[in-house]
Amino acid sequence: MREWQPTASMQNLRRRAQVIDSVRSFFAAQGILEVDTPSLSCAAVSDPHLFPFATDFVPEGGGQAQTFYLHTSPEYPMKRLLAAGSGAIWQICKVYRNGETGRRHNPEFSMLEWYRPGFDHHRLMQEVDELVQLVLGCGPARKVTYAQLFAEHLRVDMHQCSTDDLASLGRRHCGFQGELDRDGWLNLLFSHCIEPQLQQPTMVFAFPASQAALARVVPDDDSVPSAARFEMFIEGMELANGYFELTDPAEQLRRFEKDQMQRRALGRSPLPIDSRLVDALQQGLPDCAGVALGIDRLIMLALGAASIDEVIAFPFARA
Amino acid sequence: MANYSTNEFKPGLKVMLDGDPCAILENEYVKPGKGQAFNRVKVRNLKTGRVNERTFKSGDSLEGADVMDREMEFLYTDSEFWHFMATDGSFEQVGADEKAVSDAMNWLKEQVVYQVTLFNGAPIAVTPPNFVELEVVETDPGVRGDTSGGGTKPAKLVTGAVVKVPLFINVGDVLKVDTRSADYVGRA
Numbered sequence: 150m151r152e153w154q155p156t157a158s159m160q161n162l163r164r165r166a167q168v169i170d171s172v173r174s175f176f177a178a179q180g181i182l183e184v185d186t187p188s189l190s191c192a193a194v195s196d197p198h199l200f201p202f203a204t205d206f207v208p209e210g211g212g213q214a215q216t217f218y219l220h221t222s223p224e225y226p227m228k229r230l231l232a233a234g235s236g237a238i239w240q241i242c243k244v245y246r247n248g249e250t251g252r253r254h255n256p257e258f259s260m261l262e263w264y265r266p267g268f269d270h271h272r273l274m275q276e277v278d279e280l281v282q283l284v285l286g287c288g289p290a291r292k293v294t295y296a297q298l299f300a301e302h303l304r305v306d307m308h309q310c311s312t313d314d315l316a317s318l319g320r321r322h323c324g325f326q327g328e329l330d331r332d333g334w335l336n337l338l339f340s341h342c343i344e345p346q347l348q349q350p351t352m353v354f355a356f357p358a359s360q361a362a363l364a365r366v367v368p369d370d371d372s373v374p375s376a377a378r379f380e381m382f383i384e385g386m387e388l389a390n391g392y393f394e395l396t397d398p399a400e401q402l403r404r405f406e407k408d409q410m411q412r413r414a415l416g417r418s419p420l421p422i423d424s425r426l427v428d429a430l431q432q433g434l435p436d437c438a439g440v441a442l443g444i445d446r447l448i449m450l451a452l453g454a455a456s457i458d459e460v461i462a463f464p465f466a467r468a
Numbered sequence: 469m470a471n472y473s474t475n476e477f478k479p480g481l482k483v484m485l486d487g488d489p490c491a492i493l494e495n496e497y498v499k500p501g502k503g504q505a506f507n508r509v510k511v512r513n514l515k516t517g518r519v520n521e522r523t524f525k526s527g528d529s530l531e532g533a534d535v536m537d538r539e540m541e542f543l544y545t546d547s548e549f550w551h552f553m554a555t556d557g558s559f560e561q562v563g564a565d566e567k568a569v570s571d572a573m574n575w576l577k578e579q580v581v582y583q584v585t586l587f588n589g590a591p592i593a594v595t596p597p598n599f600v601e602l603e604v605v606e607t608d609p610g611v612r613g614d615t616s617g618g619g620t621k622p623a624k625l626v627t628g629a630v631v632k633v634p635l636f637i638n639v640g641d642v643l644k645v646d647t648r649s650a651d652y653v654g655r656a
Contacts, residue, residue, distance in 0.1 A: 196502065198499075198502065198503055198504055198505065248475075248526075249497070249499060249505075250497065251496060251497030251498075251499075252496060252497070253497075254497060254499065323523045324520065324521050324522040324523050325506075325522070325523040325524070326522075327524070327525055327528065329504070329525075332503065332504075333503075333504050336500055336503040336504050337504070337506060337523065339500070340498050340500055340506065341498070341506075341508070341523065360502060360503070362502050380501070387500060387501055390501045390502065441501075
């Protein structure tokens with residue numbers, strides 16, 4: 150007998166639907182436009198650590214096949230909508246990340262993503278917090294910088310600390326013996342020594358400038374240039390990642406190229422750059438903040454589920 | 469031996485780590501939304517029994533370990549080696565040294581079947597069954613009629629192990645003992 154039944158109980162699926170209803174009412178109440186963007190794109194998100202699924206479009210009746218990528222997040226087309234004058238927008242969509250399975254990962258998962266013109270990351274952090282409090286009935290999140298958490302949990306000044314010092318901390322605390330670059334060691338230490346300690350709702354901001362992704366770099370708290378990026382953690386789990394969005398097309402192009410170089414250095418094939426995004430930025434992206442929040446994880450927290458399989462009907466292994 | 473990548477680290481897989489054979493106990497995929505993916509792995513060193521946590525980059529690999537668990541009957545000891553014989557009809561024998569026998573020493577009885585862990589064919593660990601039956605060789609005289617199990621006293625078993633037993637137990641009684649906790653379960 151194959152395992153045909155859902156892994157989530159019917160009760161969990163009903164509560165899942167309720168959480169999604171309350172998210173929908175939250176955005177409806179603010180009059181934010183719900184949008185829908187393509188899952189398939191001829192370009193891919195350039196993040197060196199993401200692996201998109203690729204598939205071919207084959208014209209019926211013959212012709213040149215073309216490779217498309219299932220989106221790993223809807224950020225590029227949503228920014229194109231913003232550049233076209235959409236105003237505040239949101240959507241919940243399925244996104245796809247090749248190779249990711251685990252207690253908190255499924256290769257396809259539901260993402261809530263929204264953008265707020267006129268907001269910076271601090272104002273958006275507040276709104277994320279309001280939504281999370283509404284859904285989970287928890288208290289307000291603590292706001293703390295990335296560097297402050299390294300000081301609290303590892304007693305190091307993350308800005309002054311050499312890469313060798315980070316490496317020796319990583320080897321001592323995480324049982325890791327390989328080689329990593331500076332961001333690799335920071336990621337290792339953060340995910341092993343800090344993240345599990347963030348049990349209460351926590352907004353982490355002022356990430357290292359080298360981990361800006363698509364956030365602008367600003368002098369934040371300690372007047373050290375840092376990424377205007379934040380992440381929310383609850384019960385030791387990453388829930389959301391947001392930016393005060395980069396709007397400079399030249400800088401965007403540089404970051405794409407840097408990502409491509411890093412992909413090559415990691416032995417990963419380069420992916421087509423989304424030049425439509427660069428064009429949209431040239432047209433002008435309004436100053437805005439945007440955030441992506443893992444809906445399945447939010448539901449896990451709402452239901453007290455230990456595994457993502459408990460909140461989705463058919464996880465990858467039964468898909 | 470074949471190499472195994474982090475995504476093949478299933479519980480029970482035996483791999484070589486720092487020159488010792490280890491069994492994977494748990495494997496958690498840890499990946500930040502932005503950044504390098506890791507696998508956080510709990511392993512048991514099969515020589516020492518110690519459990520360690522280690523972290524690997526996702527995609528790293530380890531060499532498999534030629535480790536086999538065999539059902540073997542305890543035969544005898546010559547004080548240097550403890551000899552076991554396979555119960556699969558092959559009558560193959562191995563001699564385990566003191567280090568391999570380790571804590572199982574307390575529960576060794578002739579003709580009882582143990583799980584012997586072989587690494588490259590040589591015994592590195594002996595695991596007793598959950599329950600064994602052993603005779604009491606030394607304890608204070610039994611208190612007649614006290615079967616309610618109020619107090620306890622120490623009793624030395626034929627293997628040298630000492631367990632806490634109810635007061636009514638006498639020398640010569642055969643006891644059933646839980647080898648995982650060294651608890652007295654009852655009279656056999």
